[in-house]
Amino acid sequence: MDEEGMNQNGSKSQGAGGQVPATTPSEVLMRDFVSDWSPLHDASIHGRLLALKKLINQGSDVNLVTADHVSPLHEACLGGHAACASFLLKHGAKVNGVTVDWHTPLFSACVSGSVACLNLLLQHGANLHPPCDLASPIHEAAKRGHAQCVELLISHGVNIDHNVKHLGTPLYVACENQQVDCSRKLLESGANVNSGKGLESPLHVATRSCSVELVMLLIDFGADIWAKNAEGKRPMELVPPGSPLGQLFLQKEGPLSLMQLCRLCIRRCFGHKQHQKITGLLLPEELKHFLLHV
Template sequence: MDDEGASQNASKSQAAGGQVSATSPSLLLMRDFVSDWSPLHDASIRGRLLTLKKLISQGSDVNLVTTDQVSPLHEACLGGHAACASVLLKHGAKVNGVTVDWHTPLFSACVSGSVACLNLLLQHGASLHPPCDLASPIHEAAKRGHVQCVEILASHGVNIDYNIKHLGTPLYVACENQQVNCARKLLESGANVNSGQGLESPLHAAARSCSEELVMLLIDFGADIWAKNAKSKRPMELVPPGSPLGRLFLQKEESCPAATNQSAVTITLCSPGCSHGNTDYPTGMRLRMMKV
């Protein structure tokens, strides 16, 4: 049985309820086989280099796309098959082709976390920034915890603080998904520690997830512990009262009081264990401030 026949049988087995690995590349974007799925697409996503070369030598179009505008190069990168991607590119595959979901091959490489595919695409002139905010490579890499992909994109000059309205910055996405190593790499690459999604800072996202490691990382890089989100909540107010993380925030707030923020001073003065408020303000002033 040749490769193509084996692939078809495998597809039929999956459709009949056969078990499929949860890490199967074809499941990464939750796509089903479509009517115009070609042997070239199949060889690309499965990494069948010899079959791919044979199909190309027989005249298969490397830029053949499905009804969703998915090209063989998209699939090779989604599967993390750099050798297949290289052959496709050498035969004229479009490096910046876009699917109906605005996915580029670079985006697919960031989904799979394939450093080899990512480097290859960049060598062939892949655009660092998305044609549409619905599919940003740097956000996808940060979300999935692909640190090397984040590092490579940063070293090639990607906008490290690229802010997408519905996602925020890559750092915010990393914190929201508790990807500590990606958050660290973004910060080391110069990401703005306080730039998140609207008024929500990365520290708000870290506090909400109760990640002490992320909170400490962000604070070490100068995160504003007094920042308020759209609901006027500080990061400290997003953690369970009395939790270790809550006590950590309290210690930080006591050591760095926001003297110019009357509401913040009020909270600090009234916090349990706070010992520096009673001698600084007369009783009458403290009572007035507590009403703010």
């Protein structure tokens, strides 16, 4: 329940008896373009749908922004309140509004991990790639481990290998934050396993974090164990003493099997959206499962 049940507890924007105070003409003029914080923002961030409806019906501007250009839609998505976001969008909220930090509502939805808000925004024409790389939705979702958000963005055509200078690729960010599910989702969808941050590959950063599961996953998807970073070091040279990763790398030093080479070659040919393409092939299910790493 988004949220009507929550209205029984009242909110900052409600007066005695749960009524929303009327807005005077002077307040409307003062808050015409910019407001530090308004009852509309408060209702949106807390998911108070009834209060939001009353405020808008009384004439509040759905695109009222704070001094930092934060809109009620930003707040609704940050709180993960899909019902509030839907109501705002139906009443003309700007789906691609940008804050001073370059955050869009889509970015806010990726922060909260709200698939419902994300889906609403995409249906209303939200841009997958913001005007500035300082706030990339796919990177934020990968960083926070929101695998369903990552999957939804991929299904709508986001650049899965979008490389941001200060962040790297979404896969690198997922590995850096030890988000195994997001890393797997990106790899299954055709992300470049060796594309990271500069010369630092996802395998380098996974090794630094001593994540056996991530290292095994990356190697299984064809990560180059011989790649050197800016310091001239291979991933295996970053293994801490006594770590089980040392033995793992020793086992992987030999040549790949013919089966593995064939699988990697076929997956490279398919590029992105590999899952859908491989599933549609006229092949035995066992072979499809092998190609899909199932």
